[in-house]
Amino acid sequence: MVTLKQLAKELNVSISTVSKALNNSEEIGEETVRRVKELAELYNYKPNKVALSLKQNKTKTIGVIIPNILNHFLAKVLFGIEREATKLGYNIITCISNESLEKEKESLQILANGSVDGFILAVAQETQMKNEIDHFKKAITQGLPIVMFDRVAHDVMCDKVIVDDFDATYNATKGLLAENRKQIAFVSSIEDLSVGKLRERGYIKAILETQKQDPVLLKIKSKDDHQKKIKSFLRKNKNVDGIISADSSSGIIAINAAVNLGKKVPRDISVIGFSSKSDAIHAFPKLTTIRQHAKAIGAEAAQMLIHRLQNMHLNEDVKTKIVKTSLVNNKSTKAK
Numbered sequence: 001m002v003t004l005k006q007l008a009k010e011l012n013v014s015i016s017t018v019s020k021a022l023n024n025s026e027e028i029g030e031e032t033v034r035r036v037k038e039l040a041e042l043y044n045y046k047p048n049k050v051a052l053s054l055k056q057n058k059t060k061t062i063g064v065i066i067p068n069i070l071n072h073f074l075a076k077v078l079f080g081i082e083r084e085a086t087k088l089g090y091n092i093i094t095c096i097s098n099e100s101l102e103k104e105k106e107s108l109q110i111l112a113n114g115s116v117d118g119f120i121l122a123v124a125q126e127t128q129m130k131n132e133i134d135h136f137k138k139a140i141t142q143g144l145p146i147v148m149f150d151r152v153a154h155d156v157m158c159d160k161v162i163v164d165d166f167d168a169t170y171n172a173t174k175g176l177l178a179e180n181r182k183q184i185a186f187v188s189s190i191e192d193l194s195v196g197k198l199r200e201r202g203y204i205k206a207i208l209e210t211q212k213q214d215p216v217l218l219k220i221k222s223k224d225d226h227q228k229k230i231k232s233f234l235r236k237n238k239n240v241d242g243i244i245s246a247d248s249s250s251g252i253i254a255i256n257a258a259v260n261l262g263k264k265v266p267r268d269i270s271v272i273g274f275s276s277k278s279d280a281i282h283a284f285p286k287l288t289t290i291r292q293h294a295k296a297i298g299a300e301a302a303q304m305l306i307h308r309l310q311n312m313h314l315n316e317d318v319k320t321k322i323v324k325t326s327l328v329n330n331k332s333t334k335a336k
Contacts, residue, residue, distance in 0.1 A: 002043040011035060061091045062305060063116035065107050067099045067124045067151070072276055073248065073294050074122060077149060080298020081120055088306050099125040105135045117309050118145040120301045123153055129192050145312075147305040149297055151194050159308060160320045161301045165195050168290050168325040169202030172272045173244055175327070177210055179270055179334050181242035185216040185233075187254060188246035189226060199246040199274070216240065226250065231257040245273030255283040255332055270333040277328070285331030297323050 008015045013032070021028045021036035028036075039045075062085055066074045078094065085092050093116060095107035104124045111119070119139065127133075128151060136156045140146055146158040176184050186203040190196035204215045218233045220226055230253050234240060245251030251273020258269050265271065265285055272288045273280075280287040300321050308316070329335070 002045050007036065007039055007043070007045060011039060058309075059115060059117050060089060061093060061116045062302070063107070063111040063119045063121075064092050064094045065097055065104060065119065065121035066094070067097050067122055069096050071248075072279060073150075073292060076276070076294035077122075077298040077301070080295035081302045082298075083295075084299040084302035085306070088302065090302075090306060097124040097127075101126040101130060101132055108135050108139050112139055112142055112144055116144070118147070118305050120147045120149065120305055122149055123151040123194075125151075125192055127153070128194060143312075145305060145308045147301045147308070149301045154194070157318050159304045159318050161297050161304065161323060162320065163195075163292050163297070163323050163325050165198035166202040166205075168274075168327075169199040169244060169246070170206045171202075172290055172327060173203050173206035175333070176242040176244070176270055176272065177206065177212075179242070179266075181270060183213055183216065183237070183239045184242035184244065185218060185237065185240045186244050186246065187218045187220070187230065187233075187250045189220040189222065189224075189250055190247045191219045196246050199244075203244050220250065227253050227257065230254050231260065234258055234261055234263075241269050243269065243271045243273075245271065245275075248273065248275045248279050251275055251287050251289075251332075252279065252283040255285065255287060259284070265332050266334050272327075272333060280328075280330060283332065288330045288333040289328045291326045291328050293323055293326070 004015050004018050008018045011018065017028060017032065018036050021033045022040060024033065064078060064081055066078055068074055082092050093111060095111065097104040097107060101124055104127055108119065133153045133156050136146055136153060140158060147161065148158060149161040152160045152162060173184060184207065186200060188196050188200060191200065207213060207215050216237065220229050226249065230250065234257055243251065243254045245254060251271050255265055255271050258265055263269050272290065274292065275287055275289040276291065280289045300323060304321065
């Protein structure tokens with residue numbers, strides 16, 4: 001493999017000149033830059049990234065830890081992170097915590113050995129349930145900044161990218177009340193997560209403001225049969241004529257269960273759920289969704305971390321970026 005030294009010798013210039021030319025330094029004339037790049041391309045020159053990272057004390061690599069690769073929302077956030085990081089000249093290394101606190105700790109520890117410059121992550125379910133955050137604080141004190149997205153640990157002083165979970169659910173519930181729905185239920189399989197708690201609070205606030213009904217909550221555990229649970233709930237609560245789903249699957253299951261029980265959607269019952277366009281089509285009629293803009297969240301997280309990495313000397317205050325959701329009206333609610 002050709003080296004900078006060999007390129008410099010053949011061009012009869014210094015190694016420093018070759019390096020600066022390859023990095024488009026303004027110190028080097030256009031003709032020299034052209035000659036250096038042409039020769040580098042001819043010999044298929046590739047910079048030694050390991051040597052470069054040792055010299056600069058930077059890897060230009062981001063560690064990304066996500067709880068579940070099969071979750072469509074998280075996968076799309078990962079896509080947004082990777083695309084934006086590449087655009088800004090960074091690589092990513094991805095680890096999956098599988099909702100495990102120990103796996104999350106292990107991933108942070110392995111990557112904190114000099115493999116990455118910082119982390120982007122969504123907190124594992126077990127971590128949120130146990131409220132353990134020391135491993136995040138340790139990484140930050142090691143000089144490895146963290147950006148958390150979606151599921152965050154509020155007691156960790158780091159940059160965060162979230163959506164307006166409380167407001168989105170509050171407004172969606174208000175929307176069903178505007179349809180003159182009398183008994184609106186909240187269905188969630190993510191009550192242990194920070195986002196699940198915020199969505200529940202938004203629903204409860206909207207319901208209590210109306211003074212027409214008490215909150216009606218169906219909380220589903222991961223071990224439960226979701227379809228069976230929701231169908232049983234609708235069978236027992238025949239007066240329920242509106243549903244807000246906190247997660248991507250419960251809204252779809254609720255529509256299919258209601259139809260199976262002989263209800264017309266949206267004539268007899270309206271349903272809104274946090275879901276993506278690709279998931280919403282699995283219900284008939286198509287689910288009205290609260291869209292979270294996953295790719296934008298990923299891009300924002302990458303931008304925040306890279307800005308932090310490039311401005312560590314400024315010691316800027318941590319920030320929280322709120323990405324606004326969108327309500328996409330489909331056929332599971334009445335037309336406005």
